[in-house]
Structure formats: C-alpha cells, structure tokens
Amino acid sequence: MAHVVVENLSKIYERGKVRALWNVNFSVEKGEFLVLIGLSGSGKSTLLRCINRLVEPTSGRVFLNGLELTRLSPRAMRRVRRRIGMIFQQFNLVKRATVLQNVLAGRLGYTSTLPSLLGWFPKRDIQRAKECLERVGLLDKMYVRADQLSGGQQQRVGIARALMQEPELLLADEPVSALDPATSHSVMQYIEQINKEDGVTVIASLHFLSLARRYGQRILALRAGEVVFDGPPEAIDDRKFKEIYGEEAEEVEIR
Amino acid sequence: MKRFWAKIRAGVWAGAAALRRRATALWEAGRGFLRAYGWPPLRRAAEFLLAWLKALRIRVLPPLLDLVFLGYLWLATSIAVSFAATGRVAYTLLSWEWFVLVVGVTGALWSAWDQTLGLKVVRHRLSPASPGMRLLYALFWPLFPLTLVTALVDREGRSPAEWFTDLRLVEAGEARPRRWYRSPTGWLAVLGLGVSLAAAVAVTRVDLRAFVTRFEKTLKFWRAIFSPAWDQAGLGLKLLVETLFMAVVATAFAVPVAAALSFLAARNLMRGPLPRLLYTVLRVTGSFTRSIDAIIWAIIFAVWVGTGSFAGVLALFVHSVVDLMKLYAEQIEAIDPGPVEAITATGANRLQVLRYGVIPQIINPFISFTLYRWDINVRMATVVGLVGGGGIGFRLAWYLGAYAFSEATMLTLLIVLMVWSIDWLSARIREKLA
Numbered sequence: 001m002a003h004v005v006v007e008n009l010s011k012i013y014e015r016g017k018v019r020a021l022w023n024v025n026f027s028v029e030k031g032e033f034l035v036l037i038g039l040s041g042s043g044k045s046t047l048l049r050c051i052n053r054l055v056e057p058t059s060g061r062v063f064l065n066g067l068e069l070t071r072l073s074p075r076a077m078r079r080v081r082r083r084i085g086m087i088f089q090q091f092n093l094v095k096r097a098t099v100l101q102n103v104l105a106g107r108l109g110y111t112s113t114l115p116s117l118l119g120w121f122p123k124r125d126i127q128r129a130k131e132c133l134e135r136v137g138l139l140d141k142m143y144v145r146a147d148q149l150s151g152g153q154q155q156r157v158g159i160a161r162a163l164m165q166e167p168e169l170l171l172a173d174e175p176v177s178a179l180d181p182a183t184s185h186s187v188m189q190y191i192e193q194i195n196k197e198d199g200v201t202v203i204a205s206l207h208f209l210s211l212a213r214r215y216g217q218r219i220l221a222l223r224a225g226e227v228v229f230d231g232p233p234e235a236i237d238d239r240k241f242k243e244i245y246g247e248e249a250e251e252v253e254i255r
Numbered sequence: 256m257k258r259f260w261a262k263i264r265a266g267v268w269a270g271a272a273a274l275r276r277r278a279t280a281l282w283e284a285g286r287g288f289l290r291a292y293g294w295p296p297l298r299r300a301a302e303f304l305l306a307w308l309k310a311l312r313i314r315v316l317p318p319l320l321d322l323v324f325l326g327y328l329w330l331a332t333s334i335a336v337s338f339a340a341t342g343r344v345a346y347t348l349l350s351w352e353w354f355v356l357v358v359g360v361t362g363a364l365w366s367a368w369d370q371t372l373g374l375k376v377v378r379h380r381l382s383p384a385s386p387g388m389r390l391l392y393a394l395f396w397p398l399f400p401l402t403l404v405t406a407l408v409d410r411e412g413r414s415p416a417e418w419f420t421d422l423r424l425v426e427a428g429e430a431r432p433r434r435w436y437r438s439p440t441g442w443l444a445v446l447g448l449g450v451s452l453a454a455a456v457a458v459t460r461v462d463l464r465a466f467v468t469r470f471e472k473t474l475k476f477w478r479a480i481f482s483p484a485w486d487q488a489g490l491g492l493k494l495l496v497e498t499l500f501m502a503v504v505a506t507a508f509a510v511p512v513a514a515a516l517s518f519l520a521a522r523n524l525m526r527g528p529l530p531r532l533l534y535t536v537l538r539v540t541g542s543f544t545r546s547i548d549a550i551i552w553a554i555i556f557a558v559w560v561g562t563g564s565f566a567g568v569l570a571l572f573v574h575s576v577v578d579l580m581k582l583y584a585e586q587i588e589a590i591d592p593g594p595v596e597a598i599t600a601t602g603a604n605r606l607q608v609l610r611y612g613v614i615p616q617i618i619n620p621f622i623s624f625t626l627y628r629w630d631i632n633v634r635m636a637t638v639v640g641l642v643g644g645g646g647i648g649f650r651l652a653w654y655l656g657a658y659a660f661s662e663a664t665m666l667t668l669l670i671v672l673m674v675w676s677i678d679w680l681s682a683r684i685r686e687k688l689a
C-alpha cells in the first residue's frame with residue numbers, strides 16, 4: 001500500500017472561480033522523495049495544502065496509510081496533522097518569538113490545551129527541541145528572536161519545528177525559493193537527510209528544475225492544475241520541459 | 256389648506272418672537288447683573304452662565320439622545336434592508352448625506368412633539384410647549400448634524416463612519432471624489448455655518464470696543480492667574496490621584512472588553528455569513544459610538560447616574576472600549592497569516608493557534624495602543640470632569656465658576672504636570688515596545 005494516495009483531486013476556488021487543481025491522481029511510496037514542479041500559479045501550493053487540508057478540496061480523495069483524510073472530522077484531521085510536517089517558502093515563523101518557542105510550537109498537537117496556553121511544555125519536549133536544533137546546527141541560537149536570523153537559518157528553524165512533530169510525511173512548499181543558491185543547497189541537504197536517515201516521505205515543490213533533478217527521486221509536473229508529467233527526473237527531455245514550462249522557457253542552472 | 260399655512264406662519268412668528276424675547280432677556284439679565292453688582296460682576300456672571308449651561312444641558316440632551324437612538328435604528332434598518340434586497344451584509348443603499356438628513360430631520364420633528372425617548376430618559380418636558388416653540392425646535396434641529404462637516408475635509412467625499420471602518424457607504428463605482436460645492440452636504444454645511452455664525456453674532460452681541468474699554472476689569476483675573484493658591488496643592492493632589500484612578504479604572508475595564516470584541520470585529524477571523532453580520536454590526540455600532548465624543552457621553556452619564564467620578568469613568572469606559580476595539584481589530588487584521596497557517600499545520604487546535612500564531616503578533620501593538628489610550632484617558636478624565644464627570648476637572652469648573660482664579664490656576668498647574676509626565680512615560684514605554 002502506498003503511503004500517500006491522491007485520487008481525482010480537484011480544487012476550485014470560489015473567489016475568482018479559479019480551477020487550481022483538476023483531476024489530479026498520483027501516489028507516493030513510503031520513504032520516497034517526490035518533487036512537484038510547474039510554473040507559478042500551476043497549483044503546487046494548493047496541492048500540498050489539500051493533502052493536510054489547510055485547503056479544503058472541492059472533490060476527490062486523499063489517503064494516508066490507507067486512511068481517507070478527506071472524510072475526517074476537523075478534530076480527527078488535527079490528530080493526523082501532527083504526523084505531517086510542513087515547511088514554507090516564507091518560513092512562517094512567529095517573528096517576535098524565540099527560536100526555541102518556534103520549535104516547541106511543532107509539539108502543540110501533542111500537548112494538552114491548558115498547559116500549552118500557559119506556555120508549559122513537558123521537559124522531554126524541551127529536550128527534544130534542543131536535539132532538533134542541534135540537528136539543524138542552531139543550538140546556539142536557541143534564545144534568539146526568530147527575526148534576528150538569516151533566511152537560511154530561519155528555514156532551518158522551520159525544519160526543526162517540523163521535526164518536532166516526529167513526522168512520517170514532510171510537505172515542503174518551495175522551501176528554498178526565498179534563499180540564495182548556496183543556502184538553498186544547504187537547506188535542501190537537511191531535507192534530504194531527513195528523507196534518507198529517518199525514512200520520512202517528502203513531497204516538495206521546487207522552482208528550479210535543476211534542484212528537482214538533483215534531489216528528487218521522482219518528479220510530478222503540474223500545468224494549470226493538471227498533471228502533465230509523472231516519472232523519474234531523467235525522463236524530462238527538452239520536449240517535455242517545453243510542455244511543462246512553455247515554449248519560451250530556458251532551463252537555468254542553480255549550483 | 257389655508258388654515259394650515261396660517262397656523263405654520265403663526266408658529267414661525269411665535270417662535271421667532273420667543274427667540275427674540277429670550278435673547279433680550281439674556282442680555283438684560285447680564286446687564287442687570289453688571290449694574291447691580293458694580294465692580295465685581297464677573298462672579299455673578301459666571302454663576303449665571305453656569306445656570307444657563309445647566310438649563311442648556313437639559314435642553315440639549317434629549318434631542319441628542321434621540322439622534323443617537325434614531326441613528327442606531329437607521330443603521331440597523333438599512334443593514335437589514337440591504338441584506339434582504341441583495342443578500343449581502345453591506346451598507347450601500349443610501350448615501351450618507353441622506354442618512355444624516357433623514358436622521359436629523361426625524362430627530363427634530365420627533366423631539367418637537369415631546370414624546371421621545373430622549374425626553375423620557377431625561378424626564379423633562381419642554382417648558383413652553385407652545386406650537387411655535389415646537390416648530391422652531393423642528394426647524395433648528397436639522398442644523399445639528401453639522402457637527403459632521405468634518406466630511407468636507409475629506410477629499411474622497413467619505414463620511415466619518417467610512418474613515419473609521421472599512422465599510423463603503425456608496426457603491427465603489429459611484430464613490431467619485433466630489434468638490435464640496437457640488438455636494439448637497441457642502442451646501443447644507445455652508446448654509447448651516449452661515450446661519451449659526453449670524454445667530455451667534457446676534458446673540459452674543461460681538462462688540463470689539465469692549466476689548467479696550469473693559470480691559471482693566473480683567474486685571475484681577477490676570478493677577479490671580481500668576482499667583483496660584485499654593486494652599487490648594489494638597490487638595491489638588493488628592494483630586495489628581497482621583498482623576499488618574501478614573502483613567503486607570505476606565506482603561507483597565509475597557510481593555511478586556513475591547514480585546515474580546517476585537518476578535519469578533521476582525522475581518523480576517525470573521526468568515527462566513529453569520530460571523531460577517533456580527534462583524535459588520537460591531538464595526539458600524541463601534542464607529543457610531545466612537546463618533547460621539549467622550550464629553551457627550553459624560554453629559555449623558557452625568558444625567559443618568561448623577562454627577563461624580565462614576566459618570567466620568569463610564570464615559571471614558573464607553574469611548575475607550577469602542578476606540579480600542581477598532582485599534583485592536585485593525586492590528587489583528589494586519590497580522591501575517593503565515594505563522595497561523597504553520598501552527599495549524601502542526602495539528603494545533605484553535606485556541607493553540609490563537610495563542611501561538613495570533614497573539615505573539617499582536618501583543619506588543621495591543622500594549623502600545625492600551626498605553627496610548629490610557630494617556631488619552633488621563634487627559635480626557637480632566638475634560639469630562641468639567642461637565643460633571645468628577646475628579647479634578649469638576650473642581651476646576653467649580654473654581655472657575657466661583658471666580659476663584661488663583662485656586663483654578665493651582666489645579667491647572669497640577670493638571671499640566673500630570674499630563675506631561677504621563678505623556679512622557681507612555682511615550683518612553685511605547686518606544687521600548689516598538
């Protein structure tokens with residue numbers, strides 16, 4: 001049984017009547033690294049958010065370990081979200097909070113409401129937060145405010161926050177688009193490490209095809225909300241590339 | 256028909272005559288005081304003025320309450336009608352000039368016939384309930400909404416309600432900036448201003464010569480100003496503390512109420528038809544209540560619960576709640592949705608999302624707005640005191656009325672000192688928070 005299965009998924013945004021996704025089908029095996037590519041506006045963010053239902057799909061089904069997520073109550077969905085980490089293009093840290101507080105927030109799904117509202121976390125969660133920060137090399141920045149960090153460092157805090165969730169699935173929405181090339185690779189390597197060492201399934205959207213080729217085991221390409229390619233990176237030739245990105249596009253290298 | 260017009264004419268004449276009588280009586284009374292008491296007439300004059308203001312309060316309050324009540328009623332109706340007609344919660348049926356006109360005229364007519372909510376609240380009937388007086392009343396009240404001439408200053412022709420909320424009272428397509436002379440409001444305002452000015456000049460009998468011929472009479476006043484009554488310092492300090500407490504209490508009670516309401520008045524949190532309705536009602540009521548000055552609230556409460564610091568606190572409280580609600584809600588609307596999304600994605604529940612995604616983003620602005628409001632309240636506490644809201648302002652008004660200028664100077668010094676230091680303090684703290 002595949003880890004994640006997406007069946008006939010469509011999303012139409014009522015506001016503006018945008019057909020963001022149309023009849024998307026694919027599945028991801030456990031431990032796979034799937035990369036989503038496509039022009040901006042092709043529906044990558046929407047697809048990722050439909051998986052953890054930050055965006056409610058219009059129709060279609062999503063399964064995780066055979067469990068149909070699209071049928072779950074909000075409460076049950078919150079329980080499932082605990083095992084789905086997510087990182088974002090704009091990092092989405094709470095800027096005024098410290099790095100440690102941001103990382104601990106990843107644990108909220110496991111913490112009972114009242115203590116967490118008072119800001120109390122169990123000792124082992126704090127211990128765990130330190131371990132996660134150590135893993136992304138930011139232990140010394142624990143008590144620094146998040147907005148004092150560089151972009152790459154902020155994204156690593158985002159990764160640590162996702163790690164706190166002990167995820168089985170990691171969704172990454174253009175995690176390196178706001179970063180320069182060198183930093184991009186360092187951040188991508190952390191994600192790759194989580195995929196390889198912890199066996200976490202990763203679905204990441206990436207802007208550059210070169211990055212997708214370098215890190216993806218499999219590539220899924222979207223155009224105007226529809227899947228136009230699903231296969232190994234090597235299979236994307238010049239013709240396929242033009243089909244995904246349009247006739248005028250030129251492939252850019254990012255090192 | 257003829258008889259009807261004749262009646263109206265008679266009413267107008269009677270009204271005009273009454274007004275003339277009143278103005279003459281006022282003037283004669285003033286002259287009488289001057290003549291009877293010779294050199295120190297100002298004390299008497301001040302007493303007289305105070306009594307007159309008190310009478311005015313009874314005269315002004317009922318129509319004021321009527322206008323407020325009708326305003327709310329009108330807003331509720333137009334929201335309901337637009338909801339029924341378009342299925343949207345919007346306030347777009349009539350332009351605001353019409354709103355002002357209709358509420359003003361209705362309020363005036365209603366007040367003129369003596370059976371209004373405002374009058375019931377104040378339990379006062381117009382003393383000479385002659386048809387003429389009533390008609391005069393009806394004719395003059397439409398001038399009242401002229402307090403809204405602020406709208407003229409706005410280039411885009413928006414009404415005050417639109418500045419304070421992001422509601423649009425006219426459909427976007429129609430909302431073209433208009434020159435003041437091309438809008439009915441503009442003409443209404445100019446007409447009203449002209450009439451008021453003429454009336455004011457006539458009633459107060461502007462006499463520039465008096466500046467020169469009567470100067471020596473004010474010498475005592477100037478002398479008193481520069482010799483504060485130091486023995487009043489103890490009492491003044493006590494009153495100062497009372498005033499400060501008025502501001503603290505009003506702010507402290509307003510903050511939780513405003514904070515709770517602000518979440519319901521934040522557009523980005525209120526999605527869906529029912530929440531949107533609540534949002535609109537809160538925003539519209541809020542801006543309406545806000546546009547009524549704290550002084551007027553103080554007058555209302557002074558009548559309601561009696562003069563004293565409680566009335567002052569209530570006035571400040573009401574004004575602070577709606578003001579802070581708006582400031583807070585705007586802050587909530589301006590938050591970055593990213594962290595909220597990220598915290599939601601971790602499987603946190605709504606309260607946790609609020610605590611970790613929303614509150615960290617708004618806490619500092621909230622504190623800074625609260626301090627800012629407290630700062631205003633300290634100043635306002637003095638002012639509402641002047642109209643019966645207790646505290647140092649009340650005593651100041653009393654001293655002024657009693658021609659006790661040395662004492663008044665002392666209190667003024669203390670007020671200035673307090674306002675300065677609070678200003679400085681709150682600016683310092685807000686600087687730190689930024």
Ligand SMILES: Nc1ncnc2c1ncn2[C@@H]1O[C@H](COP(=O)(O)OP(=O)(O)O)[C@@H](O)[C@H]1O
Nearest residue numbers: 013015016018020039040041042043044045046
């Ligand atoms: N909240 C929304 N409301 C309406 N339309 C949206 C919303 N979010 C995205 N869209 C539209 O859906 C399409 C897909 O957007 P998105 O999933 O963000 O694409 P990508 O992440 O590939 O750039 C775009 O046309 C976008 O304008």
Ligand SMILES: [Mg+2]
Nearest residue numbers: 041044045174
């Ligand atoms: Mg996107």
